[in-house]
Amino acid sequence: MSFGFDELQGLLANWPTGDWPERAGDGVLDRICQVLRATRAQTNGSAWSADLLPLIRHVLLRASDRAGKSMRLRVPVGQGWPNQASWERHGLEVLEAGSGAYLLTARPWHPEWLGGEEDGVFAAAFSDKIVRRITHCAADPFVSDATKFDNYSSLGQCEAVRAAFLIPEGDTLIVNLPTGSGKSLVGQAPALVNKEEGHLTIFVVPTVALALDQERAMQQLFRENAPGRPDWPLAWYSGLSHEQRAEVRKRLRNGTQRMLFTSPEALTTSLLSAVSDATRAGMLRYFVIDEAHLVTQWGDDFRPSFQALAGLRYTLLGLSERPFRTLLMSATFTEETVDTLAGLFGPANRVQMVSAVHLRPEPQYWFYKASSPEEKEERVLEALRHAPRPFILYVTKRDEITHWNTVLRSRGGLRRLATFDGGTPDRERLRIINEWADNGIDGIIATSAFGVGLDKRDVRTVIHATIPETLDRYYQEVGRGGRDGKSSVSLLVFDDSDWNLPERLAKPKIISTELGFDRWKAMYQSHSSTHEEGLLSINIDAVHKGLPGGSEYNVTWNMRTLILMARAGLLTLDIEANRDGQDLDPAESASSLLASMASVRVRIQNDGHLIPELWERAVSASRAKTLEAAERNLQMMRQLLPGLSGSKHQIGREVGETLTDLYRVRSPRWPVHVTRVCGGCPKDRFAIRDRTDYAEPTVVPVHRVTSSLNEAWEEKFPWIDPAFAYLFYDEAQPLVDVRHSVLHFAEWLVRSCGVQEIATSSNSALTTLPAWNRLYQQATSRVLLHRPLLGGYMEPYSPLARVSILEPNSASDLVLDMQMLQRPFHIVVLPLSMRESGNRQRRLVDVSANTLRLENVIRVITQ
Structure with a gap:
């Protein structure tokens, strides 16, 4: 009931x-x-x-x-x-x-300090109205059979999932999609589609909370595909027992672990040996990094393991004769991030992007500058008495969590709360995530460690009780709300003291020229040769004169130096498992990562690396670009927030305009146009608009794909150019027989000629045949795209081999549209009675060259 x-x-x-x-x-x-x-x-x-x-x-x-x-x-x-x-x-x-x-x-709630709307502050967030445009499109059968999803959630997800399967092995795909558009499925789909043993996806996530949340979702998908399957661990974290860890390593090595979610720290320490063994055996097929923008991060949040992932990938690619595909996923790629990632995960000619970026229409933005910390507390408590549930209260420091937990419990009387930060024990994290998912908790007080990628769809309120470290992080955290497409609240309450941290982070600690060069000299002097020519093993804890060694601090700064040099093109990083310590479980810290468990190796790319002037010239551009981006981020945050306290505060810049500037990428190689949307902010609070009325981003498919093979076609039909050929069928024959022959021909094309795209009209009887929707099973890759005859939003860019099926009642003008498509291999199947578009008195079959008849083709391919 x-x-x-x-x-x-x-x-x-x-x-x-x-x-x-x-x-x-x-x-x-x-x-x-x-x-x-x-x-x-x-x-x-x-x-x-x-x-x-x-x-x-x-x-x-x-x-x-x-x-x-x-x-x-x-x-x-x-x-x-x-x-x-x-x-x-x-x-x-x-x-x-x-x-x-x-x-x-x-x-309705009309607080003078926030201003408001006619229906009251936060009113829209209590409505069930969907404010995000829904652009579902039918999922390809090879995906729907594996996931049980009938539709892709967005056009961006559609092309990104397809691209994950279509890019050549060894390539890198940057997946740039907004939160709530189904980004996670892009990295999960390969493990769901490829059910055979020996097909491993390593899925790197920034937090244990996200690993556990992704594991929970993936277990459900696996159960739906294989009822009765045991739920062995899919996430690697310190809460696993010794027996569970041993079992996961065993499955990595024997090929039965199709998916593993892990942190970069674990991957570069306790998992490195087992993953390296799986890679040598050719079983690592996908290397996925979620929230990949963190790879380029500096400042207090610098994580050597995250920044070392590019070097680790380079090493793993060298271990396997069958290179794996790399997916870099985020909702918040900036121009500097894209350029840096393309350099680190290149070469650039093997990096592609699928991008469909629109700003989120769900959040309505509210800002207030308090005159003191005491007033800030009063305003947050008042807002929480009137805000919809569930909510997240974000702060930046752990001691702030303790403070706000006391405030909300003692003064606010709230009990259904949890606190979450980077130090929350794994068992407690798992409990919180499960209770959060089951509606047992109404509010989370957290640092940014909570929520990255967590798909709690009905979060209605996100409150920031301080200024986030960066505008980028602010938007990521705002994006935890409204993932169900309904309105959400974003409230930021701050005072003057809250600017201290963002201002400090706008000047990230990037190694100075003198210290950086000295650190590099110390590491280079420690090097030893390896069995691989040009590859040098170095001591990551090497110390230049005058500094103490053997510390996490030293290891971290040495790693910063190497990464800066890698970005500048002076060297490439290579990280290998320490075989003497294989399968040990050290504490997952920076020092254990690089000093204890892994051997860090480098390949010199510039022979002038020991000349101070050249070293400075090479790294200065990279350093300057990072510093410029950090300063720009801070200035945009300043423009966004009000400048005066009290009820007569100054209104900041429009939110949509600000975020569009932040995420637009002007690179000629990877241009990203951001579709501007604002759910409402102080600048345009009273504008009358339909929030679903925004332009859908244009999604361009990848242009480098695995090549199709034409040998079978050339053997059977050497006189026909398959770049564009007509295949005519006699519609006077029983339609059942015609459909059977067309299906038989399509099976041969998919199986023998590498056709990966089939197109029919939406009302074609072929689409009702089970065998038609199982055609992907004939493909060596088990990947086959089903498209409408004319999908204008993605034409004519896709370079896939294609077969197009025209119905007896198809308009002759459709043939001209088929001719406009650019394909390396394109067979158009059409009725004998089809008329020439420019002359309706003549049949196309009578005036066309490069043609075949269906009955003849069937005889040839069945011989």
Whole structure:
């Protein structure tokens, strides 16, 4: 039985008796049921009422929006329930309805300090209206059979998933898609489609929280594809037992571990030996880095393991005779990031991009500059009394989490909270993630360690209680809200002291010329030759004169030096497992990464690397570009936020305009145009607009694909040029026989000629045949794209071998459209009666060269 607003009213009327459901299909009602079911026996409402009040207001505002009129809810009086003052303080109007009940109506909230809209601040976030344009397109059968998804969630996801399979082995694909557009599936699909043993995807994620969340989603997909399959670990983290770790390593080596989510720290230490062995055996097929923009990051968040991934990839590519594909995924690539990644994961001529970037229409942006930390606390508490659930409260430092947890619990009375940062123990992380997914927690107080890539779709409120380190990070964290396509709240409350951290990070600690050169000399002097010509093994803990060694600090700065040199083209990095320490589990720190477990090797690319002037000249451009990008990021954040405190604050720059500038890539090789959208901000709060009315980004397919083979065609039909040929069928024959022959021909093309694209009209009877939708099984790669005859948004760029099927009633003008397509191999199947477009008196078959007849072709290919 469904549980809705009326059912809630019925149970409240009989409080405390009644059969409260274990689960309600709706997230807000589910939270209310959890609170009330757990507290029916309590007599002290103070232990739970602060959690309930915003939820009741939320459900009332949503019900009123659905009904188009103000809805009321009858609630008990006494028995631990809130008093009238509490209800009113949380934005609810109270009428007495007899001695034992209140009648509640949700009021709009109009705080003077935020300004607002006619319907009240945050009003849109209580609505069920979808504000993101939905652009589903049918999934290719090879994907839908493996994932059970009938549609791609966006055109960008469609082309990115296809590109992941189509790019040549050894190539790198940059996947630039907005949050909520299904980016994760791009990296997951290869492991789902390729079910055979010996097909491994290593999926690198920045946080343990994301690894666990991705594991949970992937386990579900595996279960749907193979009921009864045991749920062995798909995520590698310190919470695994010794036995589980041994089992994962065993499966990596024997080819049964199709997917593994891991941190860069684990990959470059405790997993490196097993992954290297799997790569030597040719089993590593995909190397995926999620949130790949972090590879280029400097400053306090510099993680040597993340920055070393390019060197690790280079090493692994050298181990296997069958090179793997690399996917670099993010929703927030900037111009500098794309250029840097293309250099590190190149060569550049083997790097491609699929990009479909539009700003998120869901968040509505609110900013307030408080006059003091005390006022900031008051404003955040007031906002949380009126904000929809669930919410995330972001800060930047761990001690701020402790502070805000105390504030929200002691002064706000909230209980259904959790705290999360980079130091949260793995067991606690797993508990929080599961409770968050099951609506058991209404709010998370967190640093950026929480949420990156987590797909909690119904997050309604994201509050920043400080200025985020960068504008890029701010937008990433705002993007945790509204992933279901409905409006969300973004509120940033700050005071002057909050600028300290962003200003410091705008000057990232990039090694100076003198120290960097001295560090490099010390490392170079430590080098020893390897069995590979030109490859030098170095001591990553080498120390230049006057500095102590043997510390994480030294290792980190040496690694920064090497990465700076790699970006400048002075050397390439190479990281190899330390065979003496294979399969040990050290602490996952910077020093254990590079000093204990891995051998760091370099290949010199410039013989002048020991000349100070040349060293400086090479690295200065890279350093300057990074510093310029950091300063630009800070200035854009300053332009966005109000400059004065109090109710008469200065309005900052329009959010959509600012973010468009941040993420536009002007590179001629990888241009990215950002579709500008703003869900509402102080600059355009009262503009009348339809948030779904924005231009869909143009998605250009990859241009380098695995080549099709024409030997079988040339053997059977050497007199026909397959670059563009007509194949005529006699529609006077029984259509069942014609369809069978066309299917037989298509099977041969896919199996023997490397055709990877088939196109039909949407009403073709062929699409109803099970065998037609299983044609991909004939392909060596098991990859076959199904496209409409004319998919204008992606033509004429795709360089795939194609067969197009025209129906007997197809217009003759369609033939001209087929001729305009650029394909290396294109067979157009069409009826004998098809007329010439320019002269309807003549049949096309009578005036065309380079033609075949279907019945003759079938005889030839079946001999």
